[in-house]
Structures are given as C-alpha cells and as structure tokens.
Amino acid sequence: MITKEKEPRPLLYRNPIREFKGYTLFSPLESKEAYLIDLKGRIAHKWSLPLAASYNMEILENGNLLYMGKVEDGPMSDFEGCGGKLIELDWDSNPVWEYTDPYMHHTFYRRRNGNILFAKWVKTPDEAINSIKGGIEGTEKDGIMWSDAIIEVDKYGYVVYQWKAYEHLDREKHIICPLDHRTEWTRANSIYEKENGNILVNFMMTHSAAEIEKETGKVLWDFTGELAHAHSISEVAGGNFMLFDNGLHTIYIGFSRIIEVDPRSMKIVWEYKEDSIASFYSSILGGCQRLGNGNTLICDSSNGRIVEVTPEKEVIWEYVSPYYHDHNLYGHSNIIIDAKRYPPEYPAFKDKDWLF
Amino acid sequence: MSGTALTRKFGVTKYDKKKALNGYTLLAPLWNKFAWLIDMEGNIVHKWTFNKRPGDFTELLPNGNLLYPERFPTPKVMFLGGCGCDLLEVNWDNKVVWKHIDGEQHHIVRRLRNGNTVYPVVKEIPHNLNSKVKGGIPGSEENGQSIFGDNLREVNPDGEIVWEWVGHERLDLDVFSICPMEPRADWVHTNSIVEMPDGDLLICCRNIDSLIIIDKKTGDVKWHWGKGHIKHAHMVSYVGDGNVMCYDNGPHRENILVDYSRVVIVNIETKKIVWEYVDEAPQNHFSLINCGAQKLPNGNIFITESTKGRIIEVTPEKEIVWEYYNPFYNTTGLETQPGWNSWVHRAYRYPVDYSGFEGKEFNPVDYREYNKIYGSGAF
Numbered sequence: 104m105i106t107k108e109k110e111p112r113p114l115l116y117r118n119p120i121r122e123f124k125g126y127t128l129f130s131p132l133e134s135k136e137a138y139l140i141d142l143k144g145r146i147a148h149k150w151s152l153p154l155a156a157s158y159n160m161e162i163l164e165n166g167n168l169l170y171m172g173k174v175e176d177g178p179m180s181d182f183e184g185c186g187g188k189l190i191e192l193d194w195d196s197n198p199v200w201e202y203t204d205p206y207m208h209h210t211f212y213r214r215r216n217g218n219i220l221f222a223k224w225v226k227t228p229d230e231a232i233n234s235i236k237g238g239i240e241g242t243e244k245d246g247i248m249w250s251d252a253i254i255e256v257d258k259y260g261y262v263v264y265q266w267k268a269y270e271h272l273d274r275e276k277h278i279i280c281p282l283d284h285r286t287e288w289t290r291a292n293s294i295y296e297k298e299n300g301n302i303l304v305n306f307m308m309t310h311s312a313a314e315i316e317k318e319t320g321k322v323l324w325d326f327t328g329e330l331a332h333a334h335s336i337s338e339v340a341g342g343n344f345m346l347f348d349n350g351l352h353t354i355y356i357g358f359s360r361i362i363e364v365d366p367r368s369m370k371i372v373w374e375y376k377e378d379s380i381a382s383f384y385s386s387i388l389g390g391c392q393r394l395g396n397g398n399t400l401i402c403d404s405s406n407g408r409i410v411e412v413t414p415e416k417e418v419i420w421e422y423v424s425p426y427y428h429d430h431n432l433y434g435h436s437n438i439i440i441d442a443k444r445y446p447p448e449y450p451a452f453k454d455k456d457w458l459f
Numbered sequence: 460m461s462g463t464a465l466t467r468k469f470g471v472t473k474y475d476k477k478k479a480l481n482g483y484t485l486l487a488p489l490w491n492k493f494a495w496l497i498d499m500e501g502n503i504v505h506k507w508t509f510n511k512r513p514g515d516f517t518e519l520l521p522n523g524n525l526l527y528p529e530r531f532p533t534p535k536v537m538f539l540g541g542c543g544c545d546l547l548e549v550n551w552d553n554k555v556v557w558k559h560i561d562g563e564q565h566h567i568v569r570r571l572r573n574g575n576t577v578y579p580v581v582k583e584i585p586h587n588l589n590s591k592v593k594g595g596i597p598g599s600e601e602n603g604q605s606i607f608g609d610n611l612r613e614v615n616p617d618g619e620i621v622w623e624w625v626g627h628e629r630l631d632l633d634v635f636s637i638c639p640m641e642p643r644a645d646w647v648h649t650n651s652i653v654e655m656p657d658g659d660l661l662i663c664c665r666n667i668d669s670l671i672i673i674d675k676k677t678g679d680v681k682w683h684w685g686k687g688h689i690k691h692a693h694m695v696s697y698v699g700d701g702n703v704m705c706y707d708n709g710p711h712r713e714n715i716l717v718d719y720s721r722v723v724i725v726n727i728e729t730k731k732i733v734w735e736y737v738d739e740a741p742q743n744h745f746s747l748i749n750c751g752a753q754k755l756p757n758g759n760i761f762i763t764e765s766t767k768g769r770i771i772e773v774t775p776e777k778e779i780v781w782e783y784y785n786p787f788y789n790t791t792g793l794e795t796q797p798g799w800n801s802w803v804h805r806a807y808r809y810p811v812d813y814s815g816f817e818g819k820e821f822n823p824v825d826y827r828e829y830n831k832i833y834g835s836g837a838f
Contacts, residue, residue, distance in 0.1 A: 239639075242714070379801065387742065
C-alpha cells in the first residue's frame with residue numbers, strides 16, 4: 104500500500120533552460136503503480152500494474168508499458184530481483200501481452216524488431232561450480248549455484264536465442280564478492296543491446312560487466328576492478344558504456360557514482376559523484392539514462408530521488424518521490440526503481456488521454 | 460533521505476523541548492582545527508581552536524578541560540585513519556595544561572579515574588604470527604609483510620608508561636579474524652576504550668568486529684561479543700544494568716546487499732541484544748566511518764551519523780527529539796575521503812549541570828558574528 108506523505112513539494116529544483124524536456128516514468132518499489140510525471144512533478148498519467156515491477160520499465164512507441172513483473176509464489180520468489188513474467192499493458196493498464204518464465208529476473212531489453220532479451224537464472228553444472236571463485240566458501244544454498252542465461256523471446260513466446268554465462272565467461276575474471284554467498288555467481292541485473300547488435304551485460308555479484316558478440320556468444324571484453332555491486336548498463340554516444348556504480352562493499356567511504364567508460368581503453372572518461380560524497384549513496388538498485396541533450400538522468404533509488412545532471416556535473420532537475428511504502432527489509436521508505444525520461448514528441452504520447 | 464536534498468539541511472531541524480536533554484553539544488567537525496559547544500538551538504556558545512588538526516576524538520572532561528590527540532602531518536602508519544600523536548588537554552581558554560607525545564597513539568584517548576590516561580598504540584606484530592592471522596584481503600599486508608595490531612598503553616600524568624597490554628599476546632588468533640573486506644595490514648584497529656565500574660577496560664576493535672572486556676589486573680580477555688552481529692563498530696560504552704552499547708556502522712555485512720547502521724545495546728551476561736535503534740527505513744541511516752552513541756542522563760541516546768554530519772537524540776521508544784546537521788563544510792584533501800564534507804567524528808551532549816561547566820559562562824552574544832552565519836536562523 105502506498106501512502107502519500109506530506110512533503111513541502113516533491114520537485115526540489117529545476118532549471119528550465121538546461122533540462123531535457125519530457126516526462127519521467129518511475130515506480131515506487133513493490134507498488135503496483137507506475138507514474139509518468141511532467142517536469143513540475145505533476146502526475147500526467149499512471150498505470151496500475153497487475154504485479155509489482157522487478158526493475159526496469161519501458162514505454163513502447165505505441166504508448167504501451169512493458170516491464171518485468173515479480174511473481175509472488177514462484178520457485179525463485181525469495182531471491183532478490185526475482186521477476187517471472189514479462190508484461191505489456193496498454194495506455195489504460197489493460198494487459199495485452201505476457202510471457203512467463205519463473206526463472207527470469209531483474210532486467211529485459213526490447214529490441215527494435217519487437218523481440219525481448221531478458222536475464223534468467225539457470226543452475227550451474229557441478230563441475231563448473233568448483234572453478235568459480237570468490238564468495239564465502241561452502242555457502243551454495245542446497246548445493247546449488249545459480250548463474251545467468253540471456254534469453255531472447257519473440258512476440259509469439261518462442262525462445263529464439265540463448266546464451267549461458269558458464270559457457271562463455273572467464274572464471275578468472277568474474278569472481279564473486281568476498282562478502283557474498285555462493286548461491287549466485289554473477290546476477291545479470293542489466294542488459295542492453297548495442298547499435299551493432301552486441302549485448303552489454305552488467306554482472307552485480309562479480310563487480311563486472313561484459314560485451315557479448317551475439318552470433319558467437321564470445322565475450323569481447325570484460326570490465327573489472329572498478330565496480331561495486333553496480334546496476335543499469337547502457338551504451339552512450341561514441342560507443343562508450345555507462346553504469347550506475349553503487350559503491351556497496353568497498354573498503355572506503357560508501358558512495359555511488361555514474362561512470363562512462365570507453366571500452367577501447369577501458370578508461371573512465373566521465374564520472375558523476377556528489378561533492379559531498381557520502382550523501383549520494385544508494386547501496387541498492389539505482390539507474391542512469393543518457394538524455395538527448397547530453398544530460399544524464401540518475402535514479403538514486405534508495406533515497407527516492409531522481410536527478411538530472413549536465414555534462415559539467417551540475418544538478419539542474421531534482422525530484423524526490425513523496426510515495427512511501429513498507430517493505431520487510433527496507434522499512435518505511437520512498438525507494439523508487441528506475442526512472443526514464445521521454446520527450447513529448449515520442450510517438451507513444453500522440454492522441455492519448457492525460458490526467459490533466 | 461540523502462544526496463543533494465540532504466546537503467540542503469543545516470542546523471537544528473528538530474527540537475522537542477520537553478523530551479530532549481537540555482544542555483550543550485560538543486561538535487568537532489572532522490579534519491578541522493576547531494571545536495564548538497552549541498546550545499539546543501544550534502548557536503555557538505564556546506569555541507576551542509587547535510594548532511593542528513585533531514585526530515578522530517575530542518571530549519570534554521568532568522574537569523571542564525578538552526582532551527584530544529593532535530595529528531602529526533605524517534602518521535606512523537599511513538593507512539590507519541585516526542592516527543594522532545600529541546595528546547593534549549586544554550582548558551576552557553585554550554591553554555595547554557597537559558601534553559604527552561606518543562608517535563604510536565591512534566584514535567582514542569581515555570582519562571581514567573585514577574588520573575592516568577590510556578590509549579591504543581599501533582604495533583607491528585612479530586612476522587612469525589602473520590600466517591596465523593586469519594581473514595582480510597589476501598596479500599594485503601603492508602609492504603607485503605607487515606600486520607599491525609594494537610597494544611593498550613597507560614601513562615601517568617608525568618608521561619611514564621605504567622601499564623601496557625600487548626594485543627598479539629592476548630588475542631586468540633583463531634577467534635579474532637579480520638573482516639574479508641579489510642586489509643590484512645590492519646588487524647585489530649581499536650577505536651574506542653572505556654573504563655568499566657570495576658576498573659576493567661572495555662574496548663571496541665573495528666576490524667575484528669569485536670567488543671572486548673580486558674581484566675585490568677591479569678590482562679586476560681574476560682569477555683567478547685560482536686562477530687556475526689556487528690561490523691566495523693565505534694564508540695563502545697558501558698550503560699549500566701550489565702549492558703554495553705556501541706554504534707554498529709554495518710558496512711560489509713555478510714551476504715547483506717544493503718548498507719545500514721544501527722545502535723545496539725547488548726547484555727554482557729546473556730550476549731543478547733536488549734535494545735536497538737534503526738531508522739524506520741534502515742538504509743537511510745548509514746555511515747561507513749566514525750560515528751558515536753552516547754547514553755544521556757535522561758535515558759535518551761545521542762547518536763552521531765558521521766558522514767552525513769547528522770546528530771540526533773532519540774528516546775528509548777526511538778522517537779527523534781533533537782536533530783542537527785553540521786553546517787560547517789570542509790575538504791579533507793585525502794584521496795580516500797574526497798569531496799566537500801560536513802563530517803563529524805562523534806558529538807557529545809553534556810547537561811547544563813555537567814561538572815565541566817561549573818563556573819563557566821555561556822553567552823551566545825560572544826559569538827554573534829559566528830551565529831549569524833552558523834547558528835539559529837542562519838539557514
């Protein structure tokens with residue numbers, strides 16, 4: 104249940120000269136609602152969801168909403184990030200398409216041709232488990248170590264592509280965080296299809312990311328050594344990739360940052376962190392989106408905050424969600440999962456009914 | 460709530476006059492050369508100025524003097540935050556009344572009831588023990604070969620060492636292992652010492668995640684608790700009724716993928732947690748370093764959330780009755796602690812009738828040029 108609490112005003116700051124014009128989509132954690140707000144923070148449209156969203160959501164060009172729903176009684180329902188059902192709703196929240204796989208989790212990416220890539224948990228073969236490093240020894244729950252597969256399904260529900268981490272990922276490079284159990288190896292919480300058709304994947308538990316050559320399944324590069332339980336990978340202009348680096352389980356001050364990396368040099372070419380460093384810290388979730396005017400939209404999930412920053416790292420739009428809810432782990436909070444900005448000319452918005 | 464929204468909060472943001480302990484708060488913003496006493500409205504009523512940056516500790520003694528270590532520019536062990544070397548006691552007017560130099564001192568300085576002073580000293584352990592020290596990041600010994608533990612050193616007012624407890628001779632290496640995410644160079648990392656009613660010493664050891672009671676007469680480890688419960692804690696204290704309290708910072712919790720801090724009170728005899736303070740949204744209260752928890756005479760708990768510059772007073776029912784955001788920002792110049800920050804190591808609240816205030820006058824008017832900038836109504 105969401106309660107709207109009294110906040111002075113949810114929109115804390117805006118600079119109409121620099122903001123990327125459009126609507127922002129977000130969903131409070133575990134709620135069955137998704138909101139589309141304008142730049143003043145007014146709700147212009149909302150969807151009622153049959154299931155809460157597990158992570159990212161997307162508005163399609165026809166105005167439908169696509170997201171991964173969290174099934175409540177599946178075999179993986181007590182795993183963090185569990186999904187289980189891809190759901191498409193029309194503008195009026197009527198379900199128009201769905202695809203079920205109880206082992207899907209976190210993230211999906213909708214391809215231009217309408218097919219959908221998503222991550223799912225598969226059991227790692229016993230012989231592979233022994234060569235996977237890191238984590239706390241002997242903590243595979245029921246002796247199982249789950250690892251990731253990337254699946255592509257078409258609109259008819261046929262699986263047309265499959266990639267398995269244990270067949271391709273270098274076990275010397277993808278090592279489980281020393282503080283975590285060995286119940287999962289990688290946890291692909293974010294996937295993104297590049298312009299050239301390759302797939303970017305962020306692996307949360309191994310503090311790593313990779314680019315996969317789709318046809319061969321080959322891993323073209325691994326990005327390691329910088330991340331700490333990161334989220335939200337995407338390709339940005341110029342062929343770089345960008346991530347929300349949460350900063351959980353580091354030695355020093357916990358802080359989050361957005362990093363943009365050039366895969367040709369593996370160097371960080373742009374980084375956003377707050378000047379008062381520990382104040383921007385989301386140990387959970389988190390998202391980032393590069394906008395058409397070069398700004399970056401940041402979903403500071405843990406703090407219920409969406410921020411837009413310029414390339415010069417100036418905050419020019421800031422919204423704090425006034426929607427509070429209760430969670431068994433995260434208490435009474437206004438956590439939001441993911442945020443996306445869409446311009447008014449996006450075809451999805453043509454001839455639609457709005458709340459005002 | 461944190462992030463840019465948080466950094467717009469300054470001064471007193473909550474004050475329940477009936478429930479909060481009326482008194483003055485000692486505030487020493489980290490890495491700055493001063494400490495303030497502020498009143499309940501956030502006005503500065505007294506100021507001390509230091510010649511060098513203090514280490515991670517400043518306390519107002521019952522005699523009204525301020526006790527703190529003054530940092531050397533290059534500490535003995537570079538990786539150990541809180542390393543300070545000159546121990547100073549200054550009076551109300553900033554005059555040094557006692558000084559003791561010890562290049563190995565780090566973190567806390569504790570004045571004992573007998574007038575002596577005890578503090579941790581960083582000590583390299585014999586290399587033949589290295590392989591017996593468990594945990595930590597493999598291969599992260601300093602220069603590939605050094606592991607540092609702690610001794611506790613007691614000096615009399617003349618600076619003579621009268622007691623020394625040697626950590627590596629007393630701590631069972633099978634029990635006191637290092638957190639998997641910490642460097643092996645930093646084995647024990649004692650950051651807090653208090654004197655128990657019977658004269659034993661209660662210490663808090665950050666990297667081995669343990670609160671330990673040491674029998675002063677024999678040097679034996681009499682009691683310990685923490686592993687599996689607390690992570691990288693600070694400011695242990697004895698709160699009466701056979702209970703001890705600490706601020707459980709909480710980073711690096713095993714298999715927990717969210718960071719949150721809490722204050723816990725644990726019973727010595729049963730080793731059970733009898734009281735706990737967590738924010739209603741646990742992840743909204745977190746500080747990886749420093750922090751404090753102080754039990755006040757009215758039963759409330761005074762908590763410092765260091766890296767947010769946030770200080771709160773909570774009732775046993777966990778209601779926040781006073782909240783303050785340190786308005787003073789500065790930069791540390793340290794790569795591991797970047798940015799412009801309002802961090803506070805730990806703040807103390809002293810009631811208006813505290814013995815240290817006897818004969819002292821408080822007049823915010825004396826600091827009105829500061830209070831227009833930092834005090835009540837400035838933000």
